[in-house]
Amino acid sequence: MNIVKIGGNIVDNEDALHLFLSTIAQQSPCIIVHGGGKVATEIANKLGVESVMVEGRRITDKNTLEIATMVYGGLINKKIVAILQSFNTNAIGMTGADANCIVAKKRPVKDIDYGYVGDIEQVHTEFLISCLRQNITPVMASLTHDKKGSLLNTNADTIAAQIAMAMAKTENTRLVYCFEKNGVLADANDNESVIRTLNAQTYNELLLSGAIHKGMKPKLENAFLAKKSGVHKVFICHADSVHQPEQGTEIL
Amino acid sequence: MNIVKIGGNIVDNEDALHLFLSTIAQQSPCIIVHGGGKVATEIANKLGVESVMVEGRRITDKNTLEIATMVYGGLINKKIVAILQSFNTNAIGMTGADANCIVAKKRPVKDIDYGYVGDIEQVHTEFLISCLRQNITPVMASLTHDKKGSLLNTNADTIAAQIAMAMAKTENTRLVYCFEKNGVLADANDNESVIRTLNAQTYNELLLSGAIHKGMKPKLENAFLAKKSGVHKVFICHADSVHQPEQGTEIL
Numbered sequence: 001m002n003i004v005k006i007g008g009n010i011v012d013n014e015d016a017l018h019l020f021l022s023t024i025a026q027q028s029p030c031i032i033v034h035g036g037g038k039v040a041t042e043i044a045n046k047l048g049v050e051s052v053m054v055e056g057r058r059i060t061d062k063n064t065l066e067i068a069t070m071v072y073g074g075l076i077n078k079k080i081v082a083i084l085q086s087f088n089t090n091a092i093g094m095t096g097a098d099a100n101c102i103v104a105k106k107r108p109v110k111d112i113d114y115g116y117v118g119d120i121e122q123v124h125t126e127f128l129i130s131c132l133r134q135n136i137t138p139v140m141a142s143l144t145h146d147k148k149g150s151l152l153n154t155n156a157d158t159i160a161a162q163i164a165m166a167m168a169k170t171e172n173t174r175l176v177y178c179f180e181k182n183g184v185l186a187d188a189n190d191n192e193s194v195i196r197t198l199n200a201q202t203y204n205e206l207l208l209s210g211a212i213h214k215g216m217k218p219k220l221e222n223a224f225l226a227k228k229s230g231v232h233k234v235f236i237c238h239a240d241s242v243h244q245p246e247q248g249t250e251i252l
Numbered sequence: 253m254n255i256v257k258i259g260g261n262i263v264d265n266e267d268a269l270h271l272f273l274s275t276i277a278q279q280s281p282c283i284i285v286h287g288g289g290k291v292a293t294e295i296a297n298k299l300g301v302e303s304v305m306v307e308g309r310r311i312t313d314k315n316t317l318e319i320a321t322m323v324y325g326g327l328i329n330k331k332i333v334a335i336l337q338s339f340n341t342n343a344i345g346m347t348g349a350d351a352n353c354i355v356a357k358k359r360p361v362k363d364i365d366y367g368y369v370g371d372i373e374q375v376h377t378e379f380l381i382s383c384l385r386q387n388i389t390p391v392m393a394s395l396t397h398d399k400k401g402s403l404l405n406t407n408a409d410t411i412a413a414q415i416a417m418a419m420a421k422t423e424n425t426r427l428v429y430c431f432e433k434n435g436v437l438a439d440a441n442d443n444e445s446v447i448r449t450l451n452a453q454t455y456n457e458l459l460l461s462g463a464i465h466k467g468m469k470p471k472l473e474n475a476f477l478a479k480k481s482g483v484h485k486v487f488i489c490h491a492d493s494v495h496q497p498e499q500g501t502e503i504l
Contacts, residue, residue, distance in 0.1 A: 043322075046299050066327060070295075074326020075318060078395070078403055082349045086401035092351045092379075097334045098344045099388055127344075127386065134382065136351055143330070149338035151330055 001132075001171040002030035005160035007179035008037030010239045011076055018083060020178070020239045025087035027243065028137045031128060031163060032091075034080060035142040035156030040071040060115040060153040068153050069095075072141040080139050091137040096120075096144035097151055099127035102159065104144035104152050118144040118152025120159070123166035161222035165229045174233040175226050176245045177219055182238045183248030184220065188213040199252040200224055223251045253384070253423040254282035257412035259431035260289030262491045263328055270335060272430070272491045277339035279495065280389045283380060283415060284343075286332060287394040287408030292323040312367040312405040320405050321347075324393040332391050343389040348372075348396035349403055351379035354411065356396035356404050370396040370404025372411070375418035413474035417481045426485040427478050428497045429471055434490045435500030436472065440465040451504040452476055475503045 004024060010016045011034055024032065041051050044067050052059040060068065077093040084091040096102025096118075104118025131138050140163070142156035157177065164175035183194035186206075195202075203220060206212045212220070219236065227234045237248025256276060262268045263286055276284065293303050296319050304311040312320065329345040336343040348354025348370075356370025383390050392415070394408035409429065416427040435446035438458075447454075455472060458464045464472070471488065479486045489500025 043299070047295070048298070069330050070322035070326040072326075073330045074322040074324075078321050078325045078347055078349055081347075082397050082403050083401050085349055085352055085397060085399055090352050092344075092346070093349075094344070095330055095333075097330055097337055100337055100342050127388070130382070130386065134379065136379070145334050145337060147337055149335050151334050 001167050001173045002027060002176065003033065003160055003164045003167065003173065004030055004176045004178060004242060005033040005156060006239065007177075008035055009180040010178065011035070012037040012039065016239065017080070020242065021080065021083050022087055023243050025084060025089040028084070028089045028091075029132045029135050030137055031132075031167075032080065032137060032139045033142070033156050033160040033163065034072070034076060034139070036068065036072050036076065039075065040067055043067055043071055054112055054114075059113075060117050062116070065116040065151060065153060068143060069151055073143050073151075077139060077141045084137060084139070089137060090135055091139050092131060093139045093141070095141050095151065096154070096159070100124055100147070101127060101140070102144040102154070102162070103147050104154055106146055106150075106152060116150065116152050118146065118154045120144060120154060120162045123162050125163075125166045125170070128163070128167070155218065157219045157222045161226040161231075164226050164231045164234075168230040168232065173231050175223070175231050175235070176242060177223060177236045178239040178242050179236070180239065182241075183236055184212065184216065186211055195249050197250045197252050200228075220251075227251045253419050253425045254279060254428065255285065255412055255416045255419065255425065256282055256428045256430060256494060257285045257408060258491065259429075260287055261432040262430065263287070264289040264291065268491065269332070272494065273332065273335050274339055275495050277336060277341040280336070280341045280343075281384045281387050282389055283384075283419075284332065284389060284391045285394070285408050285412040285415065286324070286328060286391065288320065288324050288328065291327065292319055295319055295323055306364055306366075311365075312369050314368070317368040317403060317405060320395060321403055325395050325403075329391060329393045336389060336391070341389060342387055343391050344383060345391045345393070347393050347403065348406070348411070352376055352399070353379060353392070354396040354406070354414070355399050356406055358398055358402075358404060368402065368404050370398065370406045372396060372406060372414045375414050377415075377418045377422070380415070380419070407470065409471045409474045413478040413483075416478050416483045416486075420482040420484065425483050427475070427483050427487070428494060429475060429488045430491040430494050431488070432491065434493075435488055436464065436468065438463055446499075447501050449502045449504050452480075472503075479503045
């Protein structure tokens with residue numbers, strides 16, 4: 001059971017996306033998770049909706065949620081599905097609201113009001129497993145829902161980790177984070193400085209020493225949580241290596 | 253087996269949509285088909301994309317297709333799913349690309365170049381039936397795909413008719429077109445002048461006499477085609493009567 005998360009930089013680049021999906025097509029059925037990329041920001045700008053980011057997370061007001069629903073749940077999600085279909089890979093685009101797959105709770109307001117951001121409460125895997133059994137690849141946009149009628153914006157790395165954790169209860173599960181770098185880098189400016197394996201202790205040391213780029217923190221924390229929670233294999237690698245994720249960083 | 257098509261006027265009206273979906277929730281699982289409404293036009297205007305209509309059909313250039321994908325496949329589709337989930341009705345939002353349900357061919361250019369508009373070639377019902385067996389209501393946006401990587405815009409009335417026709421091969425099938433009028437009207441200005449039953453001969457006479465509003469033609473032709481092609485029951489009624497479609501017009 002493969003859960004593969006695609007980063008925004010791949011989603012933004014038509015050629016990179018095609019190449020990536022043609023590789024994924026050979027590993028299907030699997031579960032693909034994707035977020036946004038620059039398109040959401042561009043469309044928000046055109047519609048006159050301002051994007052506010054705090055600590056790398058988008059603040060989601062009502063208008064921003066609608067744009068996320070349109071761009072992640074519509075434009076990008078269906079583009080991925082249509083491309084996969086052209087490779088004879090049957091796929092179905094989804095959000096966490098679809099088939100009630102991912103139920104979340106609107107994040108409580110403390111210091112920051114994140115708006116319509118959802119913290120995942122429950123992942124229902126039955127429908128995903130039913131799709132995989134029918135040889136259909138679920139393609140999940142980074143949206144969840146509150147079961148009260150509202151969609152919620154949830155980080156795509158978190159969704160990938162939580163799906164993998166739920167799947168790992170019954171299946172041998174591998175989680176692969178694909179992005180535009182070769183893996184977790186010892187030197188953020190040197191794409192060849194891939195750390196082959198990373199355990200929690202080394203990660204904390206590298207974080208304290210400042211070696212690991214701050215922007216990697218949410219992804220790595222999700223990766224470690226998944227590994228600790230029973231996901232059998234967790235990798236962070238370049239999108240071009242999705243068929244050989246061991247070329248990137250393995251999380252131990 | 254119920255296939256229910258919702259008109260744009262219901263989709264546009266938050267209260268009407270909630271009311272309609274709360275009624276539908278009691279008949280689920282069924283298959284819901286929806287189109288756009290004014291939202292797509294509003295967003296197109298804001299993004300500076302012009303909507304061109306010819307004979308009641310939208311001309312779909314690349315930008316318009318992207319807006320349709322965002323608004324029909326994203327915003328409206330996921331809103332319907334999230335509302336149904338709040339009524340404890342499990343639902344899954346789809347386009348024709350999802351699970352390869354509806355394959356279409358880009359309409360050949362003759363007098364008019366419709367752009368990215370799809371004429372349906374094949375409806376694959378297995379996945380829809382699998383959803384219904386799992387007690388999940390498929391919610392279909394009015395988009396198909398060409399199996400070559402592109403989505404296509406297809407009229408929602410046509411999609412509803414074609415799904416019903418494909419379903420009718422194996423299931424006892426009822427097709428209900430819901431909109432903002434009480435049914436097919438003998439006098440377009442009198443909502444009480446509902447024609448209770450309509451056969452092809454009477455339809456042609458009324459059409460020639462000018463009694464039937466021109467805008468009803470595509471819907472009625474789809475309805476008659478469905479009935480002729482083996483769909484067991486076909487109705488056109490007010491959205492508020494979706495639980496009692498015989499209050500509207502039955503197509504014979």
